[in-house]
Amino acid sequence: MDVGAVFAGYRIERRLGAGGMGAVYLAQHPRLPRKDALKILSDAHADDPQFRARFLREAEIAAQLQHPNLVAVRDRGEHDGQLWIAMQYVDGSDVAELIERGPGGLDIERAAGIVGAAAHGLDEIHRAGLLHRDVKPANILIAEKDGAPDRVLVTDFGIARAADDSTTLAASGATTATLAYASPEQISGDPMDRRGDVYALGCTLFQLLTGSVPFPRDNPGAVMYAHLNEAPPRPSLMRPGVSSAFDAVIAMAMAKNPEDRYSSCGALAAAATRAALVSGDLTDSMSRIGRTRARQRGPLIAAAMLVITMVAVLISTFLLVGADPPATTAAATTTDTARPRSVNTAEWGAYGYIVQAFPELLPPSPLASGYRDIAQCLPMDKDNNVVSFDETTAQGRLFCIGPLDPVRTMAVECNADRSPKYPEHFFAKVEGDERWVRASGSGWVNWGTDIEFDGKIMGQLEVYFDDPGRNFCAVRVHGGTSGTELHDKWWPDAPL
DSSP states (O other): OOTTOEETTEEEEEEEEEETTEEEEEEEOSSSSOEEEEEEEOGGGTTOHHHHHHHHHHHHHHHHOOOTTBOOEEEEEEETTEEEEEEEOOSSEEHHHHHHHSTTOOOHHHHHHHHHHHHHHHHHHHHTTEEOOOOSGGGEEEEEETTEEEEEEEOOOTTOEETTOOOOTTSTTOOOOOGGGOOHHHHHTOOOOHHHHHHHHHHHHHHHHHSSOSSOOSSHHHHHHHHHHSOOOOGGGTSTTOOHHHHHHHHHHTOSSGGGSOSSHHHHHHHHHHHHHHHHHHHHHHHHHHHHHHHOOSHHHHHHHHHHHHHHHHHHIIIIIOOOOOOOOTTSSSOGGGSOSOOOGGGGGGGHHHHHHOTTTSOSSTTSBOGGGOEEEEEBOTTSOBOOTTOOOSEEEEEEEOOSSSEEEEEEEEETTOOOOOOOOOSSEEEEEEEEEETTEEEEEEEEEEEOTTSOEEEEEEEEEOSTTTTTEEEEEEESSSHHHHHHHTGGGOOO
16 A cells, blocks of 8 residues: 555555564554554455454454553554454564564563563453463564563454364364464364464574574474474573573473463463563673683682572473462461471482471472471482482582572482581671571571672572481572671571
């Protein structure tokens, strides 16, 4: 359509591009002082009743949804036999264009942020009982402003349908989603639910991280085969600085079986956010270790290695567990009197003896929550590698994730032969140590700070025990801004 032309009262200013089943134009509203994105059904489909019905469905669906991460529909109608929709105009670009600017992938935190915002919009679609069915970078709009967070909106509901609509790509006459992001069930013709959108969002996240679609192939048949049969690719192998935590996120988001995927787009986004934190922390820590070795070999190296150890548990959580974050329930809150005091040591395998020593501190099962929401505990060996719960090691180590206020991670280390562990200082700056005596026993507690060269400060607190039932163990808590913060906020009520 020519610039300056009038369509349904709207004056066309310029073409914005193709959108699903029609072309999209920037147009001046006929009465209000605003510009809208005007979508007009293409002539090729103008006489097709099925496409016309679906075009109208887009307007009806989108008009029901009011969300800051969804493009709003403002008007609809028919003009000279052509259907049209007036939508909110987003002054910016789409994520596909953003990826083209940086072909090696976006900043990791920014990629996670875009996926998180898009997930909010998609979850709103799903709550309304609808599916998008064509999630991809080109259908995620982004408005960039200097010094402000990206404004992200999901658009183009051209093939959105009710969740109980069984039409698939294999159905006769069905409009196909973009194959680069289509889920296996969407390709094969099996019933699809919201987890098909989860799969497509996982493909989008992969492209944001690496600049490439998950399965770049020469022809559509090869792409379809890959979605149906090949393992999800690993972004960490394609781009330095992307931690292996993202490998597990992508693997779960793009699982062939929908039952094995995240239960929602929001759960995928939360996992991506955690993986982004791991990637940033791992890069910082490795850089700091290199600088430390160049300047001195001493306690600061040990502190740096501990940071790597703590980061490793986050990575391991994604690699082995790959599950949504444990839900907070009445039985797993910071009110410890509500949490069961007994544990099923069989679930902990060879590490049951550690949980027996600290039944009120550790979760009752590996994926449950313990004291102050400590959760997702995994066993690791002395080289910070994840091991099986059935694998016996000379020093058993359980690493758990904290709620970040103030505990970030916790490690419980116990000598399998029950030989005593003695106090050590695994931090750069000692802030305090003291003898402790409680009804449960006695021992030593030390605390200090790990001060990084880039100015970041992290606290650590270590607890040792006198009684034979626990003197072969040590508890190390990491987080906060100082060891003193951990001592003041976590230690007084810790069930030790």
